Amino acid sequence: MQKVLIIGSGGAALAAAVSAKENGAEVIVVGKEYPTRSQTCMAQGGINAALYAPDSIEQHIADTLAAAKGLANEEAVTLMCQQAPSAIAWLDAIGTPFSRTPTKQIAQRRLGGASHPRACYAQDYTGLKILHTLYDYANKLGVTFVNEHFLLELLTNEQKQVCGALFYDIRNGRVESIQASSVILATGGYSKLYHTHSTNSKAATGDGIVAAAKVGAKLSNMEFIQFHPTALKSSSILISESARGAGGKLLNSSKERFVDELKPRDEVSLAIYRQMQAGQEIFLDIRHLGEEFITKELPQERKLALLYENVDPLTELLPIKPAAHYTMGGISVDLKMQSTLKGLYAVGECSESRVHGANRLGGNSLLEIIVFGKIAGENAAKNKQEVFVCSEEKILHAKEKLQKLFTKNPTKNIYDTRKTLGDLFYEKCGIERSEKELQTLLQKIEEIQNSLNDYGIEDKAHNYNTNIVDYFEFENILYIAKEVATAALKNDTSVGAHRRSEK
Numbered sequence: 154m155q156k157v158l159i160i161g162s163g164g165a166a167l168a169a170a171v172s173a174k175e176n177g178a179e180v181i182v183v184g185k186e187y188p189t190r191s192q193t194c195m196a197q198g199g200i201n202a203a204l205y206a207p208d209s210i211e212q213h214i215a216d217t218l219a220a221a222k223g224l225a226n227e228e229a230v231t232l233m234c235q236q237a238p239s240a241i242a243w244l245d246a247i248g249t250p251f252s253r254t255p256t257k258q259i260a261q262r263r264l265g266g267a268s269h270p271r272a273c274y275a276q277d278y279t280g281l282k283i284l285h286t287l288y289d290y291a292n293k294l295g296v297t298f299v300n301e302h303f304l305l306e307l308l309t310n311e312q313k314q315v316c317g318a319l320f321y322d323i324r325n326g327r328v329e330s331i332q333a334s335s336v337i338l339a340t341g342g343y344s345k346l347y348h349t350h351s352t353n354s355k356a357a358t359g360d361g362i363v364a365a366a367k368v369g370a371k372l373s374n375m376e377f378i379q380f381h382p383t384a385l386k387s388s389s390i391l392i393s394e395s396a397r398g399a400g401g402k403l404l405n406s407s408k409e410r411f412v413d414e415l416k417p418r419d420e421v422s423l424a425i426y427r428q429m430q431a432g433q434e435i436f437l438d439i440r441h442l443g444e445e446f447i448t449k450e451l452p453q454e455r456k457l458a459l460l461y462e463n464v465d466p467l468t469e470l471l472p473i474k475p476a477a478h479y480t481m482g483g484i485s486v487d488l489k490m491q492s493t494l495k496g497l498y499a500v501g502e503c504s505e506s507r508v509h510g511a512n513r514l515g516g517n518s519l520l521e522i523i524v525f526g527k528i529a530g531e532n533a534a535k536n537k538q539e540v541f542v543c544s545e546e547k548i549l550h551a552k553e554k555l556q557k558l559f560t561k562n563p564t565k566n567i568y569d570t571r572k573t574l575g576d577l578f579y580e581k582c583g584i585e586r587s588e589k590e591l592q593t594l595l596q597k598i599e600e601i602q603n604s605l606n607d608y609g610i611e612d613k614a615h616n617y618n619t620n621i622v623d624y625f626e627f628e629n630i631l632y633i634a635k636e637v638a639t640a641a642l643k644n645d646t647s648v649g650a651h652r653r654s655e656k
């Protein structure tokens with residue numbers, strides 16, 4: 154029987170797990186946190202599918218390609234959009250509690266860049282409901298879950314085929330290897346590079362992308378980082394596009410509108426950025442939507458605004474700013490979600506599946522993780538590769554590296570440097586980037602990399618040591634930082650989310 158190892162336990166991982174299991178493989182899902190806490194649970198606005206006329210699959214394809222500004226692959230986009238209605242039907246059938254219209258159809262809302270209301274939703278808890286439904290379903294099918302295991306590195310055999318991975322068991326500090334006939338990376342994106350200027354969960358540090366690159370997998374489009382227009386000003390917590398889809402307005406300090414709120418995200422974020430550069434403060438106004446609508450359709454948005462900004466959107470304007478939200482770049486994959494390495498598949502936000510190009514449409518990421526998750530699972534299950542046993546030498550080497558970390562005393566603080574790096578990225582590799590600023594940024598990254606020996610862990614405990622997890626994430630984010638800054642410097646054309654200025 155084929156053995157499929159899935160690394161990460163968010164929506165993409167669970168869709169892949171279900172599909173690999175249904176295709177007869179033994180499936181093991183390994184994640185650094187619990188599946189139900191994965192970032193997918195933060196998705197609010199919805200999942201796209203052209204379900205009812207006058208919307209159509211052709212229109213969904215056209216909107217996706219237009220938003221991607223020429224950098225998406227039409228075949229991949231067509232595949233995703235064509236499969237969307239059956240993906241929603243499947244999610245509905247396994248129990249996802251989608252919101253309904255009075256006539257019991259699945260309710261849909263309009264998000265930016267969409268020509269029709271196309272995002273199916275479960276109030277504003279869409280990702281959470283999908284993730285938890287998938288988790289229940291995967292458990293019923295007998296998928297094995299191994300939680301709180303941090304991916305350290307991928308294992309390859311002599312033919313350069315990926316055949317397993319090494320993990321750090323967060324619970325007891327041990328290094329473990331898991332061998333498989335194919336490996337699927339579903340470890341999410343890297344927006345947390347922007348640290349406090351990101352809407353993402355702490356886990357979004359690009360770990361899987363780094364592990365793949367280190368064994369030679371190709372990465373692409375790493376400079377394309379989507380800034381969401383409406384993050385809360387002081388916390389970067391996301392206020393979903395569904396608020397604008399329902400009629401929310403963007404206002405400047407003079408209480409004037411300055412942009413069509415339903416344009417794609419790159420355009421709305423740029424308009425906000427320009428206003429902010431001119432000294433304006435920006436607000437989201439949803440007061441006119443009324444208490445009944447907000448309580449029924451956007452309950453989470455109100456809770457988040459009250460909790461994190463101490464502002465009640467029923468009666469007050471919400472102060473907002475653009476924040477790093479989604480990473481379009483990642484591990485290059487083909488239509489089977491196969492990376493450039495044999496035995497290695499990648500899916501979800503860690504992959505670059507050529508459907509988002511220079512700018513992702515809201516609602517297309519949840520769609521991608523379901524449609525392409527199922528494709529990845531099916532192909533990985535059919536991959537006829539033998540299960541290789543990992544050489545003891547590799548495990549020993551990882552253990553020695555870990556041991557060194559426990560014996561040295563750091564003179565520099567990873568937390569301070571993460572913050573500095575995040576601030577630098579927001580300033581120098583944000584919505585607009587210039588050659589000069591990118592060069593300064595790269596120089597700073599190299600300085601940090603050169604002093605990596607001065608960093609380490611303060612906490613030497615072996616059980617539940619969060620300091621060591623933070624350290625691993627720090628090393629990974631540094632690697633990602635260099636990839637992003639280098640790609641941004643190389644690409645001197647302004648397109649979608651990558652805007653170059655020569656100032």
Ligand SMILES: Cc1cc2nc3c(=O)[nH]c(=O)nc-3n(C[C@H](O)[C@H](O)[C@H](O)COP(=O)(O)OP(=O)(O)OC[C@H]3O[C@@H](n4cnc5c(N)ncnc54)[C@H](O)[C@@H]3O)c2cc1C
Binds near residue numbers: 193201305360361502
């Ligand atoms: C606030 C917010 C709202 C959003 N709203 C929407 C929306 O309405 N519609 C939409 O289409 N998209 C939305 N998105 C984007 C979408 O939610 C994500 O792109 C998508 O859920 C990514 O799924 P994933 O499975 O690829 O990754 P994730 O859900 O991020 O899962 C990654 C998994 O990998 C694990 N992992 C990471 N590193 C390691 C490691 N080293 N070792 C082991 N495991 C590891 C993590 O623990 C996690 O389980 C939103 C995103 C955010 C942040």
